[in-house]
Each structure stands twice: as structure tokens, then as C-alpha cells.
Amino acid sequence: xxxxxxxxxxxxxxxxxxxxxxxxxxxxxxxxxxxxxxxxxxxxxxxxxxxxxxxxxxxxxxxxxxxxxxxxxxxxxxxxxxxxxxxxxxxxxxxxxxxxxxxxxxxxxxxxxxxxxxxxxxxxxxxxxxxxxxxxxxxxxxxxxxxxxxxxxxxxxxxxxxxxxxxxxxxxxxxxxxxxxxxxxxxxxxxxxxxxxxxxxxxxxxxxxxxxxxxxxxxxxx
Ligand SMILES: [Zn+2]
Numbered sequence: 773x774x775x776x777x778x779x780x781x782x783x784x785x786x787x788x789x790x791x792x793x794x795x796x797x798x799x800x801x802x803x804x805x806x807x808x809x810x811x812x813x814x815x816x817x818x819x820x821x822x823x824x825x826x827x828x829x830x831x832x833x834x835x836x837x838x839x840x841x842x843x844x845x846x847x848x849x850x851x852x853x854x855x856x857x858x859x860x861x862x863x864x865x866x867x868x869x870x871x872x873x874x875x876x877x878x879x880x881x882x883x884x885x886x887x888x889x890x891x892x893x894x895x896x897x898x899x900x901x902x903x904x905x906x907x908x909x910x911x912x913x914x915x916x917x918x919x920x921x922x923x924x925x926x927x928x929x930x931x932x933x934x935x936x937x938x939x940x941x942x943x944x945x946x947x948x949x950x951x952x953x954x955x956x957x958x959x960x961x962x963x964x965x966x967x968x969x970x971x972x973x974x975x976x977x978x979x980x981x982x983x984x985x986x987x988x989x990x991x992x993x994x
Contacts (some may be wrong), residue, residue: 783831783855784823796829809830813838854885858958861965867972872902877968880961889957890950896964900935903967926970934963 777795784791802815812861819832834849860881869877883892904910904917907926911917918935921927927935952960 780819781825782830782851784825784828785830785853785855785859786805786826786828788824788859792824793830793989794824795822796822846862850929852881858884859962863972867976868971869972870906872906873899873968876902880964884957884961888990889952889954892957893952893960894961899964900967903971907971921967924973927963927967931963931966934959935967 775808776798777835780793780795781790782793783789797820797911799816799818801818802813803922804811804813806812812838816835821830821832822828823830831852832849833852834847836847858881860877872960880892880895880899883889883895883907901914904921908920909916909922911920918927919968922932924928956966
């Protein structure tokens with residue numbers, strides 16, 4: 773009997789790349805049931821993993837069934853927490869992200885981590901709607917809302933065009949079963965992140981301006 777491997781290579785969220793992971797522990801669960809004359813076995817293998825680069829710990833689960841076809845592509849299993857293909861920008865941890873964006877952003881990243889690109893794009897559409905609503909109120913017209921974002925210099929005209937393309941991607945995702953490419957998804961997420969970052973910076977600058985005492989003009993002695 774060959775010895776079980778002590779290491780595997782897996783993506784590390786913290787190192788943001790594939791790294792060597794030590795298998796700290798392993799638990800096998802299995803059960804049997806009867807299907808007519810046949811006994812079928814199903815089970816799960818759980819592994820606690822620790823990244824050799826940064827010591828981050830994660831859990832991996834792979835399910836199996838005695839009826840699995842050995843010719844099928846191997847099941848890669850599921851990681852907890854999910855493996856992150858794109859990390860949240862650093863500023864999201866440093867700056868106060870409005871609560872109404874935070875929940876949607878989190879769900880978009882979760883969809884991205886699961887490679888659910890269509891769901892991510894639908895989330896982006898909802899998030900852009902929310903950004904427009906919180907900036908200028910519900911316009912009932914997406915184009916008007918975007919134009920106002922341009923007028924207030926939160927986005928450039930060029931960004932507006934890209935956002936409209938992003939929304940089309942969102943619509944296509946919802947209605948025609950279109951699956952956007954990784955590059956398109958990343959471009960769209962870049963735009964939305966920039967939009968939120970710009971808004972936060974603009975709000976911060978505004979509150980800084982209002983809290984800075986105004987300079988009083990020196991009165992000339994007569
Ligand atoms: Zn790591």
C-alpha cells in the first residue's frame with residue numbers, strides 16, 4: 773500500500789498563487805446503501821491544509837461514489853473558504869465602504885471565486901444601480917444616472933461607455949445565457965472598483981473640506 777501524500781499543491785488566498793500545502797489531518801467518511809442487488813458506497817475525504825508559504829489554514833473536501841466513472845475528469849473538490857481568484861482591493865480594507873455596496877461587493881467576489889461569472893455580472897449591474905441611486909437618487913433611467921455621474925466627475929465619458937458595455941454584459945448574462953470571458957469580467961470589476969473608490973475619495977475630500985476651519989482674512993490696521 774502506498775503511503776498517503778503529506779503535501780499537495782493548491783491555490784493560497786493569502787499568497788494569491790498556487791503553493792505547497794501540508795496535509796495536517798485527514799478524515800474519511802463513508803457509507804453504504806443497497807440499490808437492488810448492488811451495494812453502492814459513497815464518501816467524503818476532508819483534509820486540513822496549511823500553506824507552507826504563509827501558514828494560512830484551509831479545509832478541502834472531496835466527495836466520491838463507487839459508481840464514479842474512472843475515465844471522468846477528477847473532481848477537484850471544494851475548499852473552505854473558497855479559493856480566491858481575484859482579491860479585494862487593498863483600499864476596501866482601509867476605507868469606509870458604504871454598507872449598501874459592501875454586501876453586493878462581497879457577493880460579487882464570492883461569485884467570482886466560484887467562477888460564476890454570469891452571477892458576478894448580474895451583481896455588478898445591481899451594484900451600479902445602487903451607486904447611481906445613492907449618488908443622485910433613483911432616476912428611473914440608467915442612462916440619465918450615468919450622465920449625472922459624468923457631470924459630477926465621478927466617472928469619465930470613456931468610463932461611462934465602458935460601464936454601459938458592462939451593463940450590456942449584465943443583461944446578456946441574464947437573458948441570453950452568455951458567459952463572459954475572464955478578461956471581460958476583470959475589466960468590468962476594475963471599472964466598478966474604480967467607481968466606488970472614486971466616490972469614497974470624493975466623499976472623504978468633502979468631509980475633510982467641511983471639517984477644516986476656514987481661513988479668516990487678515991484685517992488691515994488703519
Ligand atoms: Zn499562502
